[in-house]
Amino acid sequence: MDPSLSNLLYDDPALYEAVYPTSEKEIPAMAERLFAEHSRAGVRTLLDFGCGTGRHVEYFTGAGMDCVGVDYQDAMVSFARLQRPGHDFRVGDMRTVRLGRTFDAVTCLGWAISNIHANEDLARVVATFAAHSAPGTLLFLHVPNAIAGPEGHGLQRHFTIDTPGFTATAEATYTLEHRTQLLTRERVWHIAGRPPHRDHVRFRLLFPMELELLLAGGGFTVLGMYDNTAARPGDPTGPALYVLARFDGARTDRGSTAPR
Missing domain, CATH: 2.20.25 (N-terminal domain of TfIIb)
Structure with a gap:
């Protein structure tokens, strides 16, 4: 994680909630549709990395899934626990956290994985995804698209x-x-x-084939890669990538810590 990261909205989770009252639904709704299309036995359990204030956990729980949310920032998790009691939120580092169980689906939204910068750390994150996956587990990622705007073109200014x-x-x-x-x-x-x-x-920007190779190294096969939340196929040139993958390989473990 970047120790110098600072974000006005991360520093004030209540303000984050006020600024984004409805916009957190479109992407998890996309993931839900893709899960229904590609899951072999249905998604009953879900692990959300970078859960923030718990919006996505709340959404997926409302869709009938048993969810756990993990975030690196104590303030976000504390706010999530206060704002959304009854949900399971943990403080943990996605490079090392281990919950000792697997899930039907794993999500990492809001460009959370892009806060991991080094190649070795990215591989450790994918190993964490794998450690919580069984054969057939679906992984859904939301990341910036390096091809679309490597200099920040097209991003919000x-x-x-x-x-x-x-x-x-x-x-x-x-x-x-x-x-x-x-x-x-x-x-x-x-x-x-x-x-x-x-x-x-x-x-950290990742190009589509680079991301696919990274996931393959952890036992995941990419099923779809889109630049729109409607999952329309085509050349992904938009500012964000929405990636669906399935775990097919043996789990890897590059270290573990217990979440709080």
């Missing part, structure tokens, strides 16, 4: 927060470090009554 208790605007700039495929986004927030607030995050 103007941000506005307008809630009853909080307003802010920001402009974003993107810088690509070509050797490491790290795309840095810097935003300067302008908030009434406060000095400008700067946040930044770095996304």
